[in-house]
Amino acid sequence: MIAEKMQGLVDNNSVIRQMFEEGLKMAEEFGKENVYDFSLGNPNVPAPEKVKETIKRLAEEEDPVALHGYMSNAGFPDVRKKVAQSLNKRFGTSFHENNIMMTVGAAGGLNCALKALIDPGDEILTFAPFFLEYKNYAANFDGKLIAVRPDTATFQPDFEDFEAKITKRTKAVIINNPNNPTGVIYSEETIKRIASILEKKQKEFGTVIFIISDEPYRELVYTGAQVPYITRYYRNTIVGYSFSKTLSLPGERIGYLVIPDEAEESERLFQAVTIANRVLGFVNAPSLMQKVVAECLEEKADTGYYAKNRDVLYDALQKYGFGCIKPEGAFYMFIKSPTEDEREFVTAAKKHHILLVPGSSFMCSGFVRLAYCVAYETCVNSLPGFEALAKEYSLI
Amino acid sequence: MIAEKMQGLVDNNSVIRQMFEEGLKMAEEFGKENVYDFSLGNPNVPAPEKVKETIKRLAEEEDPVALHGYMSNAGFPDVRKKVAQSLNKRFGTSFHENNIMMTVGAAGGLNCALKALIDPGDEILTFAPFFLEYKNYAANFDGKLIAVRPDTATFQPDFEDFEAKITKRTKAVIINNPNNPTGVIYSEETIKRIASILEKKQKEFGTVIFIISDEPYRELVYTGAQVPYITRYYRNTIVGYSFSKTLSLPGERIGYLVIPDEAEESERLFQAVTIANRVLGFVNAPSLMQKVVAECLEEKADTGYYAKNRDVLYDALQKYGFGCIKPEGAFYMFIKSPTEDEREFVTAAKKHHILLVPGSSFMCSGFVRLAYCVAYETCVNSLPGFEALAKEYSLI
Numbered sequence: 001m002i003a004e005k006m007q008g009l010v011d012n013n014s015v016i017r018q019m020f021e022e023g024l025k026m027a028e029e030f031g032k033e034n035v036y037d038f039s040l041g042n043p044n045v046p047a048p049e050k051v052k053e054t055i056k057r058l059a060e061e062e063d064p065v066a067l068h069g070y071m072s073n074a075g076f077p078d079v080r081k082k083v084a085q086s087l088n089k090r091f092g093t094s095f096h097e098n099n100i101m102m103t104v105g106a107a108g109g110l111n112c113a114l115k116a117l118i119d120p121g122d123e124i125l126t127f128a129p130f131f132l133e134y135k136n137y138a139a140n141f142d143g144k145l146i147a148v149r150p151d152t153a154t155f156q157p158d159f160e161d162f163e164a165k166i167t168k169r170t171k172a173v174i175i176n177n178p179n180n181p182t183g184v185i186y187s188e189e190t191i192k193r194i195a196s197i198l199e200k201k202q203k204e205f206g207t208v209i210f211i212i213s214d215e216p217y218r219e220l221v222y223t224g225a226q227v228p229y230i231t232r233y234y235r236n237t238i239v240g241y242s243f244s245k246t247l248s249l250p251g252e253r254i255g256y257l258v259i260p261d262e263a264e265e266s267e268r269l270f271q272a273v274t275i276a277n278r279v280l281g282f283v284n285a286p287s288l289m290q291k292v293v294a295e296c297l298e299e300k301a302d303t304g305y306y307a308k309n310r311d312v313l314y315d316a317l318q319k320y321g322f323g324c325i326k327p328e329g330a331f332y333m334f335i336k337s338p339t340e341d342e343r344e345f346v347t348a349a350k351k352h353h354i355l356l357v358p359g360s361s362f363m364c365s366g367f368v369r370l371a372y373c374v375a376y377e378t379c380v381n382s383l384p385g386f387e388a389l390a391k392e393y394s395l396i
Numbered sequence: 397m398i399a400e401k402m403q404g405l406v407d408n409n410s411v412i413r414q415m416f417e418e419g420l421k422m423a424e425e426f427g428k429e430n431v432y433d434f435s436l437g438n439p440n441v442p443a444p445e446k447v448k449e450t451i452k453r454l455a456e457e458e459d460p461v462a463l464h465g466y467m468s469n470a471g472f473p474d475v476r477k478k479v480a481q482s483l484n485k486r487f488g489t490s491f492h493e494n495n496i497m498m499t500v501g502a503a504g505g506l507n508c509a510l511k512a513l514i515d516p517g518d519e520i521l522t523f524a525p526f527f528l529e530y531k532n533y534a535a536n537f538d539g540k541l542i543a544v545r546p547d548t549a550t551f552q553p554d555f556e557d558f559e560a561k562i563t564k565r566t567k568a569v570i571i572n573n574p575n576n577p578t579g580v581i582y583s584e585e586t587i588k589r590i591a592s593i594l595e596k597k598q599k600e601f602g603t604v605i606f607i608i609s610d611e612p613y614r615e616l617v618y619t620g621a622q623v624p625y626i627t628r629y630y631r632n633t634i635v636g637y638s639f640s641k642t643l644s645l646p647g648e649r650i651g652y653l654v655i656p657d658e659a660e661e662s663e664r665l666f667q668a669v670t671i672a673n674r675v676l677g678f679v680n681a682p683s684l685m686q687k688v689v690a691e692c693l694e695e696k697a698d699t700g701y702y703a704k705n706r707d708v709l710y711d712a713l714q715k716y717g718f719g720c721i722k723p724e725g726a727f728y729m730f731i732k733s734p735t736e737d738e739r740e741f742v743t744a745a746k747k748h749h750i751l752l753v754p755g756s757s758f759m760c761s762g763f764v765r766l767a768y769c770v771a772y773e774t775c776v777n778s779l780p781g782f783e784a785l786a787k788e789y790s791l792i
Contacts, residue, residue, distance in 0.1 A: 001604045001661050006511065006512055009671050042465060056452050063442075064447070065439070070647050104500055108677040109677075111676060116402055133674075139675075249464045251683025253681075264397055272406050279405065280507060280677075283501060286647070286685065
């Protein structure tokens, strides 16, 4: 009775639910404080105080008909203008309000971008390991998601494989920078190389290939790391942003798309994503939250909190002999599994009440993802478990 | 470059934008108070005071990590429970939290329902005149939207045509009750008849046919009119609801789907719409607004305001000789055009600064839609224009 395309998703979902329920059961059995759940990418630092103050002030002062009302499907013009100005100030760009569409989170924005661009059978490249939901987003429009091999020494892309996988049907390349699940930032050199390969292939095939840059972690970077602003390196770029992580508002579903003037048929593309926002049923980004984020563009949830978690875990895992690149951004660590089948390692970790996600869930087996957006105590208290695992696998 | 499916939508959009810009230009030329814009279905009464108080209180008192955080894709369990209890109290149903999925407005909910049900080529019936966006929603999943003829004397469905149009491929029937654009409520008799035709056809074809009932106007009814609660008449029903109109929160994108236990494969269907919520990019309904509406389930924006508009316009239009059914719900009036081509009448009305929408935009030519969610003065001041139009067309 259910749509054929959904059958597999429903069947597979019970597996994820099983994992989730197992975690709950463990917490019940051993006490929540004795289970080290690193499986979920859910921010656990509060939104900045200014978010709260702004919500209260807007509710009190603004005309409710305007504050909670419809606006253009692209969002409130004044909000879009403020977002453009903030980007210009920070990245030396020259966006205006008609380059910015407010979206229902980054996920909503990505779907609008794909709806605007993808014909059935079009190919969308992305770099493994990647957030598996991209596959579902591509499938929404009958696009084919194709994964480019990672360089597992650096987790920068394998450029040779990238170039080889670009075809006439390649319509877009999704980049996630900083990266979930590796915590790696694609360097300026990487971005330039991706851009130059795409320029070459656009010419070779006479096609237009878009970079869709998914950047919910842009502001979660450590020790002064920089995330290059992609529109400065390649014309045909769509940036997808979300305030979920920067302002700790993941449940509010608020973000934006950037369609720069330089992009091919930019105006028509902006119309297309705006219409996609409407016909896909988003209609517009939540109105109160649009106004809230516009007042909080200079705010940031406490990333020092995540940095502290990263440091204590990374230093210990290094000491115990686990292979892992030091994350420069986001709140994930991608650890080399000491056994080939990383699902075996995930099971072994569970015995120490440590919950991790197998890399195969990100199309990169042999690794596991650890999400350190948890209490500092959870990180510290998990260390004896990791040490015991290191001994079991003879790493120390 | 843009996806083929989007090309037509983008081209067509410029027509709508033209209409909108024409309205703005008229307002500039003649003064806003001298233009009677009945073209948009945008609520113009403020949200109830309790909405404001609840937003402020939740922002002040709740843990921001929980208030703005992720939850199950179906929504906060406590919110879903409160919605179920409120429905049970009002309609004698027996829903529980796992019958309710919180959605990004009714549009988001409808798309989740269709994603869960529709295979490419499946047929979706709806009753003309109808909200044309249904066509785009069906097209998102390569479904074919098929319009059932109206009985233009009553604007209840033409049952003979309905029965004739049901085939083996019919997967769903979309009902909009109260109806946009007619303001008609499908009576209990109508609902029973639809249900019995579907029962018969399900048996005949050995198929499952869902009613998807789109009910954003459920609470906007006049003089004690009742909207039958559809799950009590037919098993295979999905109800889509939005708080946009009841609480005057259209920009906030908050609503819910009801999947009753009685529906075929109900549990699996609930899982499917929940996954659809995720993979379509909604992820979940905005979190703060979920909590807000849960506290405001007994609240209602001032429908007396709309009733007053309805009365002054309906009485005058009757007097001037225009044909029109007295609306029992929503805030629309569907007026018989005095000329066959209603677009000619729309143009004639513009000369009197009256903006209406042609019925062909709702797949029902020969009529025009008037949205009376405007200031009372706008209604009153438009009357001389209508009177003049009546004279031009020799109605009086």
